Amino acid sequence: MAGVNKVILLGNLGADPEVKHLEGDKVVANLRLATTESYKDRSGNRVENTEWHDLELWDGQAKVAEQYLKKGSQIYVEGKIKSDTWQDDQGNNRKRTKIRVQSFTMLGGKSSGPENPQGGNQGQPAQNPNSNTNMNASSAKAYDGDDNEADDLPF
Amino acid sequence: MAGVNKVILLGNLGADPEVKHLEGDKVVANLRLATTESYKDRSGNRVENTEWHDLELWDGQAKVAEQYLKKGSQIYVEGKIKSDTWQDDQGNNRKRTKIRVQSFTMLGGKSSGPENPQGGNQGQPAQNPNSNTNMNASSAKAYDGDDNEADDLPF
Amino acid sequence: MAGVNKVILLGNLGADPEVKHLEGDKVVANLRLATTESYKDRSGNRVENTEWHDLELWDGQAKVAEQYLKKGSQIYVEGKIKSDTWQDDQGNNRKRTKIRVQSFTMLGGKSSGPENPQGGNQGQPAQNPNSNTNMNASSAKAYDGDDNEADDLPF
Amino acid sequence: MAGVNKVILLGNLGADPEVKHLEGDKVVANLRLATTESYKDRSGNRVENTEWHDLELWDGQAKVAEQYLKKGSQIYVEGKIKSDTWQDDQGNNRKRTKIRVQSFTMLGGKSSGPENPQGGNQGQPAQNPNSNTNMNASSAKAYDGDDNEADDLPF
DNA sequence: TTTT
DNA sequence: TTTT
Numbered sequence: 001m002a003g004v005n006k007v008i009l010l011g012n013l014g015a016d017p018e019v020k021h022l023e024g025d026k027v028v029a030n031l032r033l034a035t036t037e038s039y040k041d042r043s044g045n046r047v048e049n050t051e052w053h054d055l056e057l058w059d060g061q062a063k064v065a066e067q068y069l070k071k072g073s074q075i076y077v078e079g080k081i082k083s084d085t086w087q088d089d090q091g092n093n094r095k096r097t098k099i100r101v102q103s104f105t106m107l108g109g110k111s112s113g114p115e116n117p118q119g120g121n122q123g124q125p126a127q128n129p130n131s132n133t134n135m136n137a138s139s140a141k142a143y144d145g146d147d148n149e150a151d152d153l154p155f
Numbered sequence: 156m157a158g159v160n161k162v163i164l165l166g167n168l169g170a171d172p173e174v175k176h177l178e179g180d181k182v183v184a185n186l187r188l189a190t191t192e193s194y195k196d197r198s199g200n201r202v203e204n205t206e207w208h209d210l211e212l213w214d215g216q217a218k219v220a221e222q223y224l225k226k227g228s229q230i231y232v233e234g235k236i237k238s239d240t241w242q243d244d245q246g247n248n249r250k251r252t253k254i255r256v257q258s259f260t261m262l263g264g265k266s267s268g269p270e271n272p273q274g275g276n277q278g279q280p281a282q283n284p285n286s287n288t289n290m291n292a293s294s295a296k297a298y299d300g301d302d303n304e305a306d307d308l309p310f
Numbered sequence: 311m312a313g314v315n316k317v318i319l320l321g322n323l324g325a326d327p328e329v330k331h332l333e334g335d336k337v338v339a340n341l342r343l344a345t346t347e348s349y350k351d352r353s354g355n356r357v358e359n360t361e362w363h364d365l366e367l368w369d370g371q372a373k374v375a376e377q378y379l380k381k382g383s384q385i386y387v388e389g390k391i392k393s394d395t396w397q398d399d400q401g402n403n404r405k406r407t408k409i410r411v412q413s414f415t416m417l418g419g420k421s422s423g424p425e426n427p428q429g430g431n432q433g434q435p436a437q438n439p440n441s442n443t444n445m446n447a448s449s450a451k452a453y454d455g456d457d458n459e460a461d462d463l464p465f
Numbered sequence: 466m467a468g469v470n471k472v473i474l475l476g477n478l479g480a481d482p483e484v485k486h487l488e489g490d491k492v493v494a495n496l497r498l499a500t501t502e503s504y505k506d507r508s509g510n511r512v513e514n515t516e517w518h519d520l521e522l523w524d525g526q527a528k529v530a531e532q533y534l535k536k537g538s539q540i541y542v543e544g545k546i547k548s549d550t551w552q553d554d555q556g557n558n559r560k561r562t563k564i565r566v567q568s569f570t571m572l573g574g575k576s577s578g579p580e581n582p583q584g585g586n587q588g589q590p591a592q593n594p595n596s597n598t599n600m601n602a603s604s605a606k607a608y609d610g611d612d613n614e615a616d617d618l619p620f
Numbered sequence: 621t622t623t624t
Numbered sequence: 625t626t627t628t
Contacts, residue, residue, distance in 0.1 A: 002415045003166040003190035003623080004386060005206055007236070008473065010159035010541055010570070014625030034626040035158035051160055051236060052625075072626060074573070076314060076475055076541070081162070081206060081236075083252075090245075097238075097252035105312045105475070108539070108573035157570045158627080159541060163318065165386055165415070169621035189622040207621075227622060229418070231320055231386070231469060260320070260467045263384070263418035313476040313500035315516055317546070320469035345468035361470055361546060391472070391516060391546075393562075400555075407548075407562035 007099050009053060009077040010107070011035035019066040029062035031055040031069065033077065033099075054098040055079070061101060074107040162254050164208060164232040165262070166190035174221040184217035186210040186224065188232065188254075209253040210234070216256060229262040317409050319363060319387040320417070321345035329376040339372035341365040341379065343387065343409075364408040365389070371411060384417040472564050474518060474542040475572070476500035484531040494527035496520040496534065498542065498564075519563040520544070526566060539572040 014032040021027050033053045041047050055077065057065050069075065079101040088094045169187040176182050188208045196202050210232065212220050224230065234256040243249045324342040331337050343363045351357050365387065367375050379385065389411040398404045479497040486492050498518045506512050520542065522530050534540065544566040553559045 002193055004164060004231075004415065005166075005190040005192065005208075006163040006388075008159060008161040008163070010475075010572075012158075012626040014627095032625060035160040036627065037160065038157055038628090048628090050626080051238060053160075053236065074627075076159075078316075081208065083206060096250070105314065107475075159570065161543075165320075165417075167622040169623095187621060191623065193624090203624090205622080229623075233471075260469065262320075312503055314474060314541075315476075315500040315502065315518075316473040318469060318471040318473070322468075345470040347470065348467055361548060363470075363546065386469075391518065393516060405561070 005080040007077070007079045007081055009033060009035055009079075009099070011053075011074070013069060013071055013073045013075070014052065016070045017062075017065045019062060025059075027059055027062040027066075029057040029065040031057065031065065031101075033075070054096075055101050056082070056098050057101045057104075061104065065104075068106060076105040076107060077101055078103045160235040162232070162234045162236055164188060164190055164234075164254070166208075166229070168224060168226055168228045168230070169207065171225045172217075172220045174217060180214075182214055182217040182221075184212040184220040186212070186220065186256075188230070209251075210256050211237070211253050212256045212259075216259065220259075223261060231260040231262060232256055233258045315390040317387070317389050317391055319343055319345055319365075319389075319409070321363075321384070323379060323381055323383045323385070324362065326380045327372075327375045329372060335369075337369055337372040337376075339367040339375040341367065341375065341411075343385070364406075365411050366392070366408050367411045367414075371414065375414075378416060386415040386417060387411055388413045470545040472542070472544050472546055474498060474500055474544075474564070476518075476539070478534060478536055478538045478540070479517065481535045482527075482530045484527060490524075492524055492527040492531075494522040494530040496522065496530065496566075498540070519561075520566050521547070521563050522566045522569075526569065530569075533571060541570040541572060542566055543568045 011033045014034050018030045019027060020029075031054075033055055034050050035053065036048055036050045038046060038048050077099070079099045081097060082100040083095050083097045085093065085095045166188045169189050173185045174182060175184075186209075188210050189205050190208065191203055191205045193201060193203050232254070234254045236252060237255040238250050238252045240248065240250045321343045324344050328340045329337065330339075341364075343365050344360050345363065346358055346360045348356060348358050387409070389409045391407060392410040393405050393407045395403065395405045476498045479499050483495045484492060485494075496519075498520055499515050500518065501513055501515045503511060503513050542564070544564045546562060547565040548560050548562045550558065550560045
């Protein structure tokens with residue numbers, strides 16, 4: 001029976017993306033995303049609570065992430081929960097949960113813009129390094145291999 | 156900085172709720188929820204893929220779950236991802252991820268209706284055991300202690 | 311700048327789908343979906359409040375809707391808000407809002423199962439007319455013309 | 466039967482909030498929010514498509530909006546679709562759809578920070594007018610009158 | 621371990 | 625480990 005497994009996150013990267021280029025043109029990027037909520041406890045003190053999420057992106061999206069995201073980037077993410085289960089050396093059942101990203105959008109925050117835009121002209125500073133450069137890397141449709149959103153880059 | 160950490164699930168329970176009544180009137184329920192997606196692989200064969208989620212509900216919601224949900228129940232859930240981290244006996248960093256439920260709605264499927272409705276009249280079968288009895292246990296707002304959704308029960 | 315425009319609905323159809331087959335193999339289906347919320351007013355009386363949504367589905371999804379949905383069907387929907395604006399006869403600006411469906415999933419409820427399954431054998435009643443027949447008609451990606459979810463039908 | 470009616474938006478305000486202070490301490494704010502999507506048409510040209518949403522906020526949230534949001538502000542919104550229906554002068558049935566906001570979060574973008582922070586010191590420019598000042602105005606719980614999120618302001 |  |  002069909003179900004729903006949907007995750008929506010908005011937060012900041014705790015580190016630069018870790019990107020691996022695999023055989024057969026496959027690319028995978030792993031991101032660490034922090035979502036912080038803030039509330040008042042019973043004593044009226046403001047408390048911050050940060051949850052860290054392991055994101056996994058494939059192929060076109062991984063390339064976009066590699067080129068545009070870095071530590072501190074603020075992004076909006078849609079994806080689904082996906083767990084790996086295995087047995088460790090002691091024979092214990094282990095489980096690791098990550099978010100398989102289906103789409104993401106860059107928001108403003110620190111460090112928007114490509115790390116090294118068109119590979120040159122570093123003497124001329126980017127016109128608006130702090131502007132709200134959003135960019136959408138849309139749905140990956142991983143199963144059927146029609147993963148062509150690399151053609152969807154906004155330039 | 157405020158962020159967003161939102162999970163939306165729709166699936167079936169793999170087991171009856173596990174409910175613990177703690178000191179001070181606190182109640183916690185743990186549910187195992189399966190979300191199944193179905194797709195065709197490259198060869199055109201239909202494949203089913205099930206993800207299992209650990210849900211945690213507190214207080215008013217836990218009581219509603221205890222009374223109305225059981226193995227097989229189909230529910231719609233909103234919540235957030237919440238991880239526990241600790242060190243195991245070998246000093247390894249461990250992490251366990253669960254879904255802290257903020258609201259849920261009972262859908263049809265098997266086993267709607269209370270397990271043992273007001274404790275009596277078992278000779279008379281429930282009129283419509285397979286009907287689409289939905290019920291909403293709304294948001295828990297745990298942090299500020301205004302956790303009064305027990306008053307929101309639909310009866 | 312990229313934004314997010316996402317709608318999630320779970321409710322029941324108020325009428326059978328209205329389907330139009332257009333030139334060039336295009337198909338559009340219009341659905342009326344009711345989402346009902348129930349709450350207690352200040353006096354403690356339970357109140358029901360129903361919102362009606364106009365859904366629009368295209369092509370592969372429209373065909374699935376035509377074949378499987380009818381009045382009373384319970385569905386889960388993801389889509390986006392889309393408005394038409396025009397001037398009426400009096401020169402007033404008018405606006406009509408609908409939900410462009412990106413994916414939907416059939417839940418149980420009334421009237422699951424095809425209206426007329428494989429066109430025959432009506433003497434033999436469907437084995438489980440009230441069973442929880444879910445079915446997923448996945449995302450339509452209308453803009454790029456790669457609208458091939460008709461190939462994704464679960465049979 | 467309980468249903469789901471959920472809207473998630475991320476975009477920018479097209480104008481300053483319109484706030485009305487009603488009798489009995491009630492406050493309502495109306496916002497115009499633009500969500501823009503960007504895609505390539507068949508010819509490979511990038512196309513932008515903007516949808517305008519009418520948002521309605523009440524009480525504590527309305528006050529937060531009044532103080533912190535203005536034209537250009539980028540926000541993340543959760544809410545639900547809510548329609549008004551009436552008959553116009555010609556006796557035609559009319560319908561107007563708006564988004565009843567349940568929570569919102571300020572993101573960076575233009576014009577974060579209060580319009581007039583604690584009412585003074587205008588000679589000293591705000592230190593970081595373009596910084597990523599996020600702020601969460603949480604769920605409004607309108608029906609039951611326990612609308613105390615004014616106490617939840619982050620200061 | 622659910623559901624179809 | 626992010627962000628404010």
